[in-house]
Amino acid sequence: xxxxxxxxxxxxxxxxxxxxxxxxxxVMDSRTLTILVTQILIFGILAMSYDILLGYTxxxxxxHAMFFGIGAYCTAIMLSDFESTIxxxxxxxxxxxxxxxxxxxxxxxLTLRLKSHFFAMLTMAISGLLLVVAEKWRSVTKGNDxxxxxxxxxxxxxxxxxxxxxxxxxxxxxxxxxxxxxxLGRVLIAVRENEQRTKSLGFKTLYYKVIAxxxxxxxxxxxxxxxxxxxxxxxxxxxxxxxxxxALLMTIIGGVGTLIGPLVGSxxxxxxxxxxxxxxxxxxxxxxxxxxxxxxxxxxxxxFPKGIVGTIQTKYSQWKIKRNQLDVAPLSKSKESSK
Amino acid sequence: xxLIISLVINGLATGMLIFLxxxxxxxxxxxxxxxxxxxxxxxxxxxxxxxFSYAYSGSFIVGIIVAILTGLVFGFITEKxxxxxxxxxxxxxxxxxxxxxxxxxxxxxxVFGPNVxxxxxxxLLAGSWQLGDIIIIKYRIFxxxxxxxxxxxxxxxxxRTKIGLIVRAGVMNSDMVQALGINIKRIFLxxxxxxxxxxxxxxxxxxxxxxxxxxxxxxxxxxxxxxxVVIGGMGSFQGSLFAAILxxxxxxxxxxxxxYLSLAVNMIIMVVVxxxxxxxxxxxxxx
Amino acid sequence: MMxxxxxxxxxxxxxxxxxxxxxxxxxxxxxxxxxLLGRNGAGKTTTLKTIxxxxxxxxxxxxxxxxxxxxKATYDIANLGIGYVPEDQxxxxxxxxxxxxxxxxxxxxxxxxxxxxxxxNLFPDLKKFWKKAGGNLSGGQKQMLAMSRAFVNxxxxxxxxxxxxxxxxxxxxxxxxxxxxMKKQTTIVLVxxxxxxxxxxxxxxxxxxxxxxxxxxxxxxxxEDDELKHKYLGIG
Numbered sequence: 001x002x003x004x005x006x007x008x009x010x011x012x013x014x015x016x017x018x019x020x021x022x023x024x025x026x027v028m029d030s031r032t033l034t035i036l037v038t039q040i041l042i043f044g045i046l047a048m049s050y051d052i053l054l055g056y057t058x059x060x061x062x063x064h065a066m067f068f069g070i071g072a073y074c075t076a077i078m079l080s081d082f083e084s085t086i087x088x089x090x091x092x093x094x095x096x097x098x099x100x101x102x103x104x105x106x107x108x109x110l111t112l113r114l115k116s117h118f119f120a121m122l123t124m125a126i127s128g129l130l131l132v133v134a135e136k137w138r139s140v141t142k143g144n145d146x147x148x149x150x151x152x153x154x155x156x157x158x159x160x161x162x163x164x165x166x167x168x169x170x171x172x173x174x175x176x177x178x179x180x181x182x183x184l185g186r187v188l189i190a191v192r193e194n195e196q197r198t199k200s201l202g203f204k205t206l207y208y209k210v211i212a213x214x215x216x217x218x219x220x221x222x223x224x225x226x227x228x229x230x231x232x233x234x235x236x237x238x239x240x241x242x243x244x245x246x247a248l249l250m251t252i253i254g255g256v257g258t259l260i261g262p263l264v265g266s267x268x269x270x271x272x273x274x275x276x277x278x279x280x281x282x283x284x285x286x287x288x289x290x291x292x293x294x295x296x297x298x299x300x301x302x303x304f305p306k307g308i309v310g311t312i313q314t315k316y317s318q319w320k321i322k323r324n325q326l327d328v329a330p331l332s333k334s335k336e337s338s339k
Numbered sequence: 340x341x342l343i344i345s346l347v348i349n350g351l352a353t354g355m356l357i358f359l360x361x362x363x364x365x366x367x368x369x370x371x372x373x374x375x376x377x378x379x380x381x382x383x384x385x386x387x388x389x390x391f392s393y394a395y396s397g398s399f400i401v402g403i404i405v406a407i408l409t410g411l412v413f414g415f416i417t418e419k420x421x422x423x424x425x426x427x428x429x430x431x432x433x434x435x436x437x438x439x440x441x442x443x444x445x446x447x448x449x450v451f452g453p454n455v456x457x458x459x460x461x462x463l464l465a466g467s468w469q470l471g472d473i474i475i476i477k478y479r480i481f482x483x484x485x486x487x488x489x490x491x492x493x494x495x496x497x498x499r500t501k502i503g504l505i506v507r508a509g510v511m512n513s514d515m516v517q518a519l520g521i522n523i524k525r526i527f528l529x530x531x532x533x534x535x536x537x538x539x540x541x542x543x544x545x546x547x548x549x550x551x552x553x554x555x556x557x558x559x560x561x562x563x564x565x566x567x568v569v570i571g572g573m574g575s576f577q578g579s580l581f582a583a584i585l586x587x588x589x590x591x592x593x594x595x596x597x598x599y600l601s602l603a604v605n606m607i608i609m610v611v612v613x614x615x616x617x618x619x620x621x622x623x624x625x626x
Numbered sequence: 627m628m629x630x631x632x633x634x635x636x637x638x639x640x641x642x643x644x645x646x647x648x649x650x651x652x653x654x655x656x657x658x659x660x661x662l663l664g665r666n667g668a669g670k671t672t673t674l675k676t677i678x679x680x681x682x683x684x685x686x687x688x689x690x691x692x693x694x695x696x697x698k699a700t701y702d703i704a705n706l707g708i709g710y711v712p713e714d715q716x717x718x719x720x721x722x723x724x725x726x727x728x729x730x731x732x733x734x735x736x737x738x739x740x741x742x743x744x745x746x747n748l749f750p751d752l753k754k755f756w757k758k759a760g761g762n763l764s765g766g767q768k769q770m771l772a773m774s775r776a777f778v779n780x781x782x783x784x785x786x787x788x789x790x791x792x793x794x795x796x797x798x799x800x801x802x803x804x805x806x807x808m809k810k811q812t813t814i815v816l817v818x819x820x821x822x823x824x825x826x827x828x829x830x831x832x833x834x835x836x837x838x839x840x841x842x843x844x845x846x847x848x849x850e851d852d853e854l855k856h857k858y859l860g861i862g
Contacts, residue, residue, distance in 0.1 A: 060433045110614050117374040120433050121565050122613055128562060129606045136599045241558065245441060252434065288449050294442035301435045302424045501728070508718045508729045515716035518678050519730045519779055520704035 047250035047262030049219035055257030057212040058192030063123030067217040069239035071096035071224025076234035080149035104217030108210040146235025255307030341473040352479040354587020355486025359541035361567040363534025369510035369574025376436040379561025380443030385539020399461035406543035414535025447554040458546040566609040638685035652832035661828035669837040709776030713787040719761025745774040766797035
């Protein structure tokens with residue numbers, strides 16, 4: 001399936017999409033649209049990081065928001081307390097990723113030994129705890145009211161920020177793609193398929209699961225940093241369950257274990273959210289757009305557990321097999337007739 | 340002294356409400372190995388359905404009955420539509436019940452409106468008694484009483500009736516129960532509906548206690564119930580009572596003495612229990 | 627002529643992705659003790675589980691009392707009159723002996739009370755520990771409780787998985803006597819590693835290897851066939 005050559009068909013398609021995305025703000029001169037697409041890309045990064053957990057390792061975490069929130073707060077606090085420069089911005093991202101990495105390492109080490117439902121509950125609780133801390137620690141976080149801060153001067157131009165986010169997304173995508181197709185990534189997939197057996201083959205599965213959770217946590221922090229800058233504002237909502245749910249919805253609806261899927265999910269959910277809340281002015285039912293997603297999500301879990309991308313992939317490879325069979329079939333028939 | 344008594348009463352009342360929520364959760368988990376993340380949704384649906392019919396009819400008892408019926412109906416729907424299709428697949432179960440929680444919560448806003456709803460204590464249970472220096476709020480005593488009655492009833496059902504016997508046997512070994520000729524799926528449904536009805540009842544009783552209800556309440560209380568289920572031991576009915584009272588009391592005392600720690604303390608208890616004693620505080624380890 | 631009560635025809639069973647049973651066939655005749663023999667991991671336990679429907683067959687057929695039960699649910703199969711005693715006995719540890727038996731007794735008719743009386747005479751220990759938790763019984767007592775529980779459930783056929791496992795020789799003796807006694811009332815399919823025990827109480831045998839039936843026959847034939855015993859059971 002994965003051809004080693006760089007110019008395989010799927011890579012060409014991806015390359016064209018990236019080119020289109022680069023060209024997009026110059027063609028479509030719309031501030032709202034640029035902001036929307038930036039948002040899509042940021043949540044795409046978050047959803048991809050979630051896919052490392054759910055899709056590749058089979059871990060259900062309900063606390064992913066804590067890493068996102070850590071990134072967001074790190075960047076916001078450092079940009080408002082120090083100078084608002086690119087340098088500080090970069091350092092703040094690194095600091096956020098570091099803290100998220102350390103926290104996810106500790107949390108993972110303590111909790112990943114537990115069965116999946118315990119883990120889901122624990123992550124929910126720990127992330128809830130962090131939210132409480134953030135709300136009470138008002139001297140730093142300003143609680144639920146949050147605070148605004150100045151973004152680095154360069155980012156005044158929305159297009160430049162958009163391009164930076166796009167570049168980071170491409171880098172994250174390539175790094176994660178490498179990561180999951182490395183030997184280490186294959187062990188993660190083995191853990192997802194059958195943890196007991198992977199263990200009995202001599203792999204310390206806890207160790208691999210912790211690595212997955214650190215990688216996911218670090219990338220989520222990056223997404224959080226970008227998110228804060230895109231809003232130039234932060235409050236405790238970055239730590240709430242909603243963020244985790246967004247990542248979860250995007251990953252499930254887009255397709256788990258594909259990396260592309262979460263990106264598609266981000267496009268679907270962010271743009272639907274945008275347009276449906278627009279519709280809400282005329283039709284109040286759309287204020288509750290999340291219901292539609294909830295229902296679609298439930299149906300997806302039952303009927304399309306592979307999501308949009310996964311389902312397309314399966315259908316495509318089935319179609320390919322069928323076509324190959326058709327190519328072969330006449331041959332065998334002629335053989336039979338010659339007998 | 341008077342302070343301690345009123346804190347104890349507070350803690351017991353909260354504990355009892357959490358117990359109602361957690362007992363259903365723990366039984367469902369014990370029997371079906373399903374951790375129902377949508378359990379809090381049933382709590383909040385019970386609260387809203389009950390409160391609205393209480394307001395409409397003027398009778399608190401009607402409110403309670405409607406809440407219980409809501410729980411039963413929603414329990415039936417949840418079990419059939421949400422749990423059964425993914426039965427046996429742990430990851431899908433976790434994902435789908437959380438998704439359903441989301442839908443239940445948002446549906447509240449569609450059906451009953453997104454605003455906080457104020458609730459009054461029924462006249463008969465309003466007010467307080469004064470015993471010397473101690474002021475005892477009637478409604479809290481009512482909740483404690485009601486909670487113990489429900490506990491007694493459930494305890495009786497579990498230990499003295501045939502279906503209770505089957506449930507207890509099923510928690511230990513559900514395959515063997517089937518091999519003895521019992522349709523365990525029907526038992527699942529009964530337990531699930533009962534658990535949901537208890538959650539809805541807890542929601543209804545909570546409404547006048549707090550004075551206001553809102554859609555996100557379900558999630559908040561569900562987390563408390565999870566904590567209790569973990570501390571009490573997954574699947575342990577009695578454990579959930581002890582743990583609920585412990586969490587209720589801890590919450591009440593903490594809220595008074597160290598308010599900024601009150602929420603955190605229970606979560607810390609849970610984290611510690613899960614890490615060091617995942618089978619819970621009130622159960623013996625099983626091989 | 628004795629009629630066949632239970633018949634397995636080319637039964638295949640998958641557990642997850644593993645193809646455990648790949649063609650098991652045998653018949654259990656009314657009033658007989660049929661013994662399933664074979665090495666560890668040959669598929670004997672899975673065969674019993676497939677009959678009772680805990681690991682349903684993916685191919686072939688299971689017939690009981692001339693009814694196809696291959697696709698039936700476990701509780702339906704049990705209600706047709708098949709009792710199951712698993713390898714680990716499946717005792718409900720926190721329930722008393724009385725409660726363990728009560729779970730199994732669906733209706734308290736005169737007949738079932740008679741059966742209860744019968745097993746309690748067979749295993750007086752159970753009467754003695756009537757109010758004791760099942761988990762606190764000794765291994766032999768657990769085995770007896772599990773057998774009684776399966777028997778009072780109105781069973782025409784008992785599936786018993788390795789009753790001698792982990793028991794002291796003197797207790798094995800007792801369990802064997804009980805099986806011989808129960809045979810007067812019901813039909814038994816037995817999984818047994820202990821060939822001496824199996825050969826004493828078995829009427830017919832089925833040899834299973836790698837998930838397939840390799841030989842069926844009367845127990846006498848196997849006792850005399852040293853080559854077969856050596857090849858599949860590693861004895862003789």
